Amino acid sequence: MPQLKNLTEKELMKLNSDIMDELKAREIIRTRNNPIADYCEWYVAKKLGWKLQNSSNSGFDAIDSENRRVQIKCRTLIKGKGTRQLGVIRKLDQDTFDYLIALLFDENTEVVKGYKISKELIKKYSTFSKHQNGHILYVKGNLLNDEKLEDITELLK
Structure with missing residues (x-):
């Protein structure tokens, strides 16, 4: 390596x-966009044995072992800091996915935290952005304290 x-x-x-x-x-x-999103989707699908969908697929990224549609989002934290805002969640009120996996990486692309987030929780804790035409969800605060949030970190390490 040079x-x-x-x-x-x-x-x-x-x-x-x-x-x-x-x-x-x-x-x-x-x-050939920012590779972290594609890497995250590939990583989750490989780690959990799911079928990754075509990149042009709208609404979900993988099919889980129970044939449910999964949207996968991630964020990289540098030294534990940085925004915990996930990518825009579009068409939340339409039937385009069943649940979301949120993955937080550190600066070396090691898994820090992983969560399975129901659409119910997304609707409860996200806000709609007219500018971005979708819902914005932060993996912090009240969401992290909600008893319905499923921590799947150990499955993803």
Whole structure:
């Protein structure tokens, strides 16, 4: 592995491109967007033995072992800090998924926490953003204290 600090910006960008190509070839990521979302979906599906859906699928990312549709979201925390806002949850009032898995990684992509969140809890603790045309959910505060929230961290480590 080359010393990253010795590479030019162009060389770093080329290395990033090569890494993205390899991750896509290994079917770990499905797009060339920020890879953490694709990695998270792949990781959860692989860890739990679920069927990952096509990246163009609208509303859910995987099918669980009971044939339920699962949306998967993640966030990376740096030294335990940072926003705990998940990606926008679209069409919450439509029947596009059955529940959501939220995964928090540390800066080394190690699992910090994992949660199974019902649509009931999402509706209770999220807020609708007209600007983003979807619901915004933070993995913190009252949500974390709700007895209906399922902590699945150990299943994902």
